[in-house]
Amino acid sequence: MSITFAILGTGRIADQQLAPAISMARSADLWSVLSRSKSRAQEFVDKHGAEAPQAAYDSYEELLDDPALDAVLIATPDGLHFEQALAALKARKHVLLEKPMVCDVKQAQTLVDTAADAGLRLGVAYHLRFHRGHQILAEKIANKEFGKLRHMRAQWTWHAPDDQNWRAKDEVGSWWGLAGVGTHCLDLIRWYMVPDCGEIVAADSTITKNVWEGPHDETAMVQLIFESGATAEFCSSVLFESPSRVELYGTESWAVCDNTLGSSGGGSIQTKKGPLDFDAHNPYVGEVEDFARAILDKRSPAVTGEEGLRNIETLLKIA
Ligand SMILES: NC(=O)c1ccc[n+]([C@@H]2O[C@H](COP(=O)([O-])OP(=O)(O)OC[C@H]3O[C@@H](n4cnc5c(N)ncnc54)[C@H](OP(=O)(O)O)[C@@H]3O)[C@@H](O)[C@H]2O)c1
Structure with a gap:
């Protein structure tokens, strides 16, 4: 069916x-x-x-x-x-x-x-929750292979050619880089950190808007503190292209993901214990399949409305 x-x-x-x-x-x-x-x-x-x-x-x-x-x-x-x-x-x-x-x-x-x-x-x-490498990391975190998580860092940016995108304006957008890519960084951080470290208890940011002088963030640098005292930071920007990166640090291991943020499901992941092997599946197919199965199986989807709410709650606090 x-x-x-x-x-x-x-x-x-x-x-x-x-x-x-x-x-x-x-x-x-x-x-x-x-x-x-x-x-x-x-x-x-x-x-x-x-x-x-x-x-x-x-x-x-x-x-x-x-x-x-x-x-x-x-x-x-x-x-x-x-x-x-x-x-x-x-x-x-x-x-x-x-x-x-x-x-x-x-x-x-x-x-x-x-x-x-x-x-x-x-x-x-x-969709990045359906990246196979990200999922293997989530499984390792849940199995305590990283020990207690202490810090996480993510960066995802792109170089917007101009400010003609609706995200740069107020009519139907509220954030620019934060809505395009920053919210994904925050979602990954929440997915990995919250189960181990508790909820976000403090959020701070530095936001710039001085190149196009519009209403929304061009570069955002965001710092977060969790209930356990663990910390995280992410950077999103529309001002420059960069290879994407996610770093995760625990008491027992670390992981660095290079160019895994995007649409391909690819990139590479290194951990303290060696490279992490994964197949590059299309993450959007996993996302749609999960939601359809959630309806058929009468269960919650992988990313619920409540989780989407927590994400924008932080975005609204910082920008
Ligand atoms: N998860 C991801 O990887 C990912 C990536 C990119 C975007 N997104 C999200 O997907 C949504 C759409 O983003 P997009 O990049 O696809 O945007 P887009 O290329 O601008 O497409 C949005 C579409 O919405 C329709 N639309 C209706 N009212 C509009 C209005 N007032 N102004 C502009 N478009 C209007 C238009 O289709 P018609 O002209 O046919 O009405 C337009 O083509 C956003 O929420 C964005 O954050 C997610």
């Missing part, structure tokens, strides 16, 4: 990663597509092969009115996520939200409560 998905938005991530991932996932089918333009929706349907008899929509109400649709995958700008997710939950559709889930904690809580009350799944698309 498969779960039918509608994709909202026909932009970069929907086209390059999410629609192909739905097609590849065993328990998911691409059913319909929403765009502001019917012809763009139709082009997307033709390219990716959505299966509903009428699959291309420019009316969200009509898309949601389809009893054969099980779930929506929301891949529109961050500032549109809340209204779109709430409407889907009210129409009794499960919701997988691109990150960051919304731009406001109250909105996030409303979605979490609405989904729980309706018995629907609400998940957040942090």
